Amino acid sequence: MPKTISFDLEIYSYQIDLMGHVNNAIYIQWMEIGRTKLLEAVELPIQATFKQGFAPVLIHTSITYKSPLCLGDRVTIELWISELNHASAILEFRFYNQHQVLVAEGLQKGLFVDLQTMRPRRLFPGEKALFSSYLREEVAV
Secondary structure, eight states, X not given: OOOOEEEEEEOOGGGBOTTSSBOHHHHHHHHHHHHHHHHHHTTOOHHHHHHTTEEEEEEEEEEEEOSOOOTTOEEEEEEEXXXXXXXXXXXXXXXXXXXOOEEEEEEEEXXXXXXXXXXXXXXXXXXXXXXXXXXXXXXXX
16 A cells, blocks of 8 residues: 655745635645655655755646635645656645635646756666555546
């Protein structure tokens, strides 16, 4: 059974926009927290990739909002890898309120790049294997 990263966050007043709900940009910040947690879970934190001369960069983000989150709500974020290639990966995200209702879903495509050339860098088999336990192959949103 593939693993999933899951974590809960509080919603703060500075995350609320003029419409009274969580600003769209906050979801992207939450996705970054998730990506960081994934890299830590596979024992390849961002500092380690830098030391090895490569880093993950985003090339695409997509979010579908289903219902708003407001001040006083809590959010649970789940993520996993839905596609893992030699130099890229697609991460899928689900956002739930405190009642376990799906409020948004999204995906991000990332590319591993060589820090000197800024060109795509293929993962070595051992590096790619680190991510395989979080791979859940299914149709992306």
